[in-house]
Amino acid sequence: MDWITKWFGKGQSSKDSAKQRLKLVLVHDRATISPHLIEALKEEIMDVIRKYIEVDDSGLDISLDESGDSVALLANIPIKGLRRNSNPANSM
Amino acid sequence: MLSKVIVITSGKGGVGKTTTVAHIGTALALMGRKVAVVDADIGLRNLDIILGLENRIVYDLVNVIEGTCKLNQALIRDKRVGNLYLLPAAQTRTKEAVEPEQMKALCHSLRETFDYVLIDSPAGIEGGFRNALAGADSAIIVTTPHVSAVRDADRIIGLVEAAEKGIPKLIINRLDIEMVKKGEMLDQDDIVDILSIGLLGIIPEDPAIVTASNRGESVFNNDKSKSAEAYRRIARRIEGEDVPLLDLDDNHSFLGRLKRILTTNIG
Numbered sequence: 001m002d003w004i005t006k007w008f009g010k011g012q013s014s015k016d017s018a019k020q021r022l023k024l025v026l027v028h029d030r031a032t033i034s035p036h037l038i039e040a041l042k043e044e045i046m047d048v049i050r051k052y053i054e055v056d057d058s059g060l061d062i063s064l065d066e067s068g069d070s071v072a073l074l075a076n077i078p079i080k081g082l083r084r085n086s087n088p089a090n091s092m
Numbered sequence: 093m094l095s096k097v098i099v100i101t102s103g104k105g106g107v108g109k110t111t112t113v114a115h116i117g118t119a120l121a122l123m124g125r126k127v128a129v130v131d132a133d134i135g136l137r138n139l140d141i142i143l144g145l146e147n148r149i150v151y152d153l154v155n156v157i158e159g160t161c162k163l164n165q166a167l168i169r170d171k172r173v174g175n176l177y178l179l180p181a182a183q184t185r186t187k188e189a190v191e192p193e194q195m196k197a198l199c200h201s202l203r204e205t206f207d208y209v210l211i212d213s214p215a216g217i218e219g220g221f222r223n224a225l226a227g228a229d230s231a232i233i234v235t236t237p238h239v240s241a242v243r244d245a246d247r248i249i250g251l252v253e254a255a256e257k258g259i260p261k262l263i264i265n266r267l268d269i270e271m272v273k274k275g276e277m278l279d280q281d282d283i284v285d286i287l288s289i290g291l292l293g294i295i296p297e298d299p300a301i302v303t304a305s306n307r308g309e310s311v312f313n314n315d316k317s318k319s320a321e322a323y324r325r326i327a328r329r330i331e332g333e334d335v336p337l338l339d340l341d342d343n344h345s346f347l348g349r350l351k352r353i354l355t356t357n358i359g
Contacts, residue, residue: 012276018239019282026246
C-alpha cells in the first residue's frame with residue numbers, strides 16, 4: 001500500500017529520510033570537541049567575564065548541548081556580584 | 093612526472109576499497125603509467141586475491157620494513173598488465189608490526205620507481221589506518237550510498253584533513269541506478285551535499301565485478317561492463333583530465349520511461 005501514500009504525496013521516499021537522518025547525526029558527530037579544547041575555551045571565556053562580574057568558579061559549567069537538530073554551547077556561570085566599577089579600562 | 097602516493101580509505105569495511113584500488117591501479121597501468129598497489133591491511137591480506145596474484149607471494153610488506161628482503165624482491169609484477177606491481181600485506185602478523193614512520197620511508201622508496209603508489213587502507217580509524225595514511229600525499233574516500241558508510245566517510249574525511257593531507261576526493265561505489273530512480277537510494281547529489289567534498293567518480297552496482305573477482309581478473313576484460321568504463325574515467329581524472337561523469341541510466345527510451353513511471357507508482 002506504499003504507493004497510495006506516495007500517490008497522495010504524504011509519504012516520504014526512503015532516500016529523503018536517509019538524507020535527513022544523516023544530516024542530523026553528522027551535526028552531532030562533527031560537534032565532538034576535545035576536552036582539552038573545551039578547557040581552553042572555558043579559561044578564556046572566564047578571563048573576559050571576570051573583568052566585569054564576580055563569579056563563583058566552583059559552580060561553573062560549560063558544555064555542548066546536543067538536543068533536537070542543533071548543537072549549542074551552554075554556559076552556566078553563577079554570579080557572586082557585579083564589580084563596583086565594571087569598566088575594564090578603569091579597573092586596570 | 094612527479095610520483096603520487098594516494099591512500100584509498102573508507103572508515104567502514106566492505107564498501108569496496110580493495111576492488112577500487114585494484115581497478116584504478118590496473119586502469120592507470122593500462123594507460124602506460126608505472127603503478128604500485130600496496131596492501132596496508134596487515135593480517136587481513138586481500139588485494140592479492142582480487143588481482144589474482146595470491147599464488148605468487150614470497151615476501152611481504154612487513155618483510156621489507158624489517159629488512160628481511162629488498163623492496164624489489166617483495167614486489168609482484170602482474171603478468172597481464174605489465175606496469176602493475178603489488179606489494180602484499182603480511183598475513184600472519186598484526187598491524188602493530190608497522191609504525192607510521194616506517195610506512196613513510198617505504199612510500200619514499202616506492203616513489204623512486206613508480207608514477208603512482210596506491211595504498212589500500214584497512215577499515216577503521218585506528219593504527220592500521222594511521223599507518224596507511226602516513227606516507228600518502230592525498231586520499232580518496234570510498235563510500236556506498238548507505239547511511240552507515242556515508243556517516244563513517246564523514247568521520248574519515250575529518251581525520252584525513254586533521255592529518256593535513258588536504259581535502260580528500262570521493263568515490264561512490266555500488267550505486268544502484270534503478271533504486272535511485274525509485275527514490276529508494278541516496279544519489280550522488282545527496283551524498284556530495286552531505287559530505288561536501290569533490291566527487292572523483294561513481295561506480296554502478298555491477299555483477300561483472302563479482303564475476304571478475306571470482307576469477308582474479310579485472311572488469312576491463314569485459315567490454316560491456318559499465319563499472320569498467322567508470323574506473324577508466326576515474327583513472328583519467330586522477331591524471332588531471334576533465335572527464336564527464338558516466339551516464340548510468342540507459343533507460344532513456346519511451347518504453348523505459350513508461351516502465352519507470354509505472355514501477356515508481358506501483359512498486
